[in-house]
Amino acid sequence: xxxxxxxxxxxxxxxxxxxxxxSAFAGKYKAAAVCSQCHGIRATSSEAPFPPLAxxxxxxxxxxxxQYRNKTxxxxxxxxxxxxxxxxxxxxxxxxxxxLKP
Amino acid sequence: MTIKxxxxxxxxxxxxxxxxxxxxxxxxxxxHDMHKLYEENCxxxxxxDHGGYLAPALNSETLKGRSPTALRSLIMTGSFETLMPPxxxxxxxxxxxxxxxHLQSTPKLANPAWNIKEMKKSLxxxxxxxxxxxxxxxxxxxxxxxxxxVAARGKYGRGQGSEAVFINSKAHKVIGKVATDTAAxxxxxxxxxERWAYVKTDTAEVYKVDLYTMQAVRSxxxxxxxxxxxxSRDGKYLMVGSFVPHNxxxxxxxxxxxxxxxxxxGIDPDGKMVSSDSGMIIGTxxxxxxxxxxxxxxQVWIIDLKDGFPVTKIKNVGRHLHDAFLxxxxxxxxxxxxxxxxxxxxxxxxxxxxxKLPAGCVPHVGxxxxxxxxxxxxxxxxxxxxxxxxxxxxVWDLDTMELVKQVPVSGGTESPAAHANAPYVAVDIITKDxxxxxxxxxxxxxxxxxxxxxxxxHAYFPEYSADGKYLYVSAGYTGxxxxxxxxxxxxxxxxxxxxxxAGIFSRGRVKYMTRGLSPDEME
Numbered sequence: 042x043x044x045x046x047x048x049x050x051x052x053x054x055x056x057x058x059x060x061x062x063x064s065a066f067a068g069k070y071k072a073a074a075v076c077s078q079c080h081g082i083r084a085t086s087s088e089a090p091f092p093p094l095a096x097x098x099x100x101x102x103x104x105x106x107x108q109y110r111n112k113t114x115x116x117x118x119x120x121x122x123x124x125x126x127x128x129x130x131x132x133x134x135x136x137x138x139x140x141l142k143p
Numbered sequence: 144m145t146i147k148x149x150x151x152x153x154x155x156x157x158x159x160x161x162x163x164x165x166x167x168x169x170x171x172x173x174x175h176d177m178h179k180l181y182e183e184n185c186x187x188x189x190x191x192d193h194g195g196y197l198a199p200a201l202n203s204e205t206l207k208g209r210s211p212t213a214l215r216s217l218i219m220t221g222s223f224e225t226l227m228p229p230x231x232x233x234x235x236x237x238x239x240x241x242x243x244x245h246l247q248s249t250p251k252l253a254n255p256a257w258n259i260k261e262m263k264k265s266l267x268x269x270x271x272x273x274x275x276x277x278x279x280x281x282x283x284x285x286x287x288x289x290x291x292x293v294a295a296r297g298k299y300g301r302g303q304g305s306e307a308v309f310i311n312s313k314a315h316k317v318i319g320k321v322a323t324d325t326a327a328x329x330x331x332x333x334x335x336x337e338r339w340a341y342v343k344t345d346t347a348e349v350y351k352v353d354l355y356t357m358q359a360v361r362s363x364x365x366x367x368x369x370x371x372x373x374x375s376r377d378g379k380y381l382m383v384g385s386f387v388p389h390n391x392x393x394x395x396x397x398x399x400x401x402x403x404x405x406x407x408x409g410i411d412p413d414g415k416m417v418s419s420d421s422g423m424i425i426g427t428x429x430x431x432x433x434x435x436x437x438x439x440x441x442q443v444w445i446i447d448l449k450d451g452f453p454v455t456k457i458k459n460v461g462r463h464l465h466d467a468f469l470x471x472x473x474x475x476x477x478x479x480x481x482x483x484x485x486x487x488x489x490x491x492x493x494x495x496x497x498x499k500l501p502a503g504c505v506p507h508v509g510x511x512x513x514x515x516x517x518x519x520x521x522x523x524x525x526x527x528x529x530x531x532x533x534x535x536x537x538v539w540d541l542d543t544m545e546l547v548k549q550v551p552v553s554g555g556t557e558s559p560a561a562h563a564n565a566p567y568v569a570v571d572i573i574t575k576d577x578x579x580x581x582x583x584x585x586x587x588x589x590x591x592x593x594x595x596x597x598x599x600x601h602a603y604f605p606e607y608s609a610d611g612k613y614l615y616v617s618a619g620y621t622g623x624x625x626x627x628x629x630x631x632x633x634x635x636x637x638x639x640x641x642x643x644x645a646g647i648f649s650r651g652r653v654k655y656m657t658r659g660l661s662p663d664e665m666e
């Protein structure tokens with residue numbers, strides 16, 4: 042179990058190392074590298090069972106991610122993903138997705 | 144695009160294990176037949192015989208010793224930076240566990256039977272009377288050569304997102320979409336009649352498409368997996384080839400009726416008799432023939448389009464052949480050989496090898512490119528591999544058959560695009576990190592990379608519009624858009640949304656044969 046958690050953390054860490062400034066660009070890169078795998082960028086796949094993120098309210102996205110991180114909102118997948126996100130990551134990603142036109 | 148052997152490791156390396164407790168996953172029924180589940184969700188990419196196709200082989204041998212938990216996680220989350228989608232929520236935890244067990248205990252299957260009889264039975268007719276179709280396009284377009292077709296894979300390689308999307312490449316607007324059961328892979332245009340196109344899917348269905356009304360009129364399932372399809376210069380015959388099973392078939396391009404089947408086997412360059420996947424199949428404006436590459440047998444066969452479809456076999460071409468392109472009015476064929484890193488020039492008139500030319504690491508020439516500069520005919524070949532971090536695009540003089548230059552590029556590449564009216568040869572960088580977002584542009588004259596475009600997604604399959612004014616690129620995987628650039632200024636001019644776009648095919652290709660040549664040279 043520890044090994045799995047470590048691998049996940051390592052992935053997110055390596056991504057953080059690249060996001061130098063708090064910017065939508067950093068959010069864009071993380072979204073492209075991780076979140077889009079399930080949520081897509083502008084739209085989720087018509088066949089995928091994941092909620093869309095583009096154009097959603099920024100504060101809502103931030104709150105949801107923080108709840109996943111502190112596990113007040115339960116989802117095995119999202120709890121693990123959010124666990125590796127810093128406040129700054131969350132701000133960047135929420136800002137990026139909220140500004141995208143779906 | 145078809146890489147059975149080269150990508151095995153990267154998929155595995157990209158595994159993102161998650162801690163998943165079994166209780167909370169959607170509770171679908173666990174009683175599914177696992178083989179059926181495999182066929183319905185996995186086989187279009189991993190091969191119906193569990194032997195690998197676009198994606199790695201999944202069988203008891205290749206998955207030996209792998210942790211079932213890690214495999215489960217990988218199936219749930221998908222594999223980042225590859226086409227492997229997340230099956231979380233689409234398959235239940237019980238189903239995923241069952242699949243992992245099934246894969247780890249199933250050996251690669253024997254070549255399954257799919258013969259003319261099965262093909263004939265699979266023929267579907269959607270439009271009974273084609274003579275009643277309108278005589279002109281339903282839409283406004285200057286020339287049908289301005290049509291560009293994109294193979295939109297859809298995230299799961301099937302279902303709603305999977306379609307062939309046709310675009311007016313001057314207006315950058317979608318004209319129509321033709322849904323396919325599984326992901327479209329290749330789009331071929333009929334050179335003799337502009338209204339017909341043919342779409343081949345990952346699972347070897349061929350759709351005959353009426354471009355005037357943007358609908359499929361017929362389809363036939365020619366095998367279980369395999370991308371190869373070619374059309375004869377008179378537009379009368381199609382030849383298609385499969386990875387599973389190891390055969391190829393000639394179809395009547397009008398009715399899609401199968402006419403003759405070929406078993407793909409032969410003695411490879413090392414003297415072994417092998418059964419072989421079908422590599423590229425190509426028709427040529429030079430003659431009434433098809434050329435087909437037998438991947439594993441290392442042979443190129445020339446089939447004459449006359450009574451009985453006789454075959455001339457050219458042996459010892461190379462180890463693991465894949466794709467090819469034409470030059471010199473279609474008389475010379477340049478074939479890529481993965482395993483010995485060469486490109487082989489074949490004379491289709493004498494049906495002999497002209498010369499074996501050095502390429503880069505694992506040459507994958509895509510559709511190739513041929514450009515005329517300063518009196519020379521230069522061929523451009525992309526190279527898939529990244530041996531010793533030495534990644535190049537190979538340039539040959541196709542008159543003298545000499546290597547001109549190995550142009551350094553930032554990663555592995557799989558498809559070059561060129562146009563007589565555009566200054567750059569575009570190549571797609573596919574190395575699996577941030578570089579995969581980019582394409583690079585090589586100046587035709589200086590043969591140097593002069594610009595890198597950050598397209599997004601997994602950027603691949605560049606293609607110029609028929610007039611050469613625009614460069615189309617797929618931002619594939621999760622990029623979900625086709626991005627259009629001005630071919631001279633390289634400014635982005637449009638974006639067209641679709642799910643997981645891959646190959647882009649301009650109808651202009653039927654005029655210039657190989658991208659980069661001018662239609663005048665074909666006269």
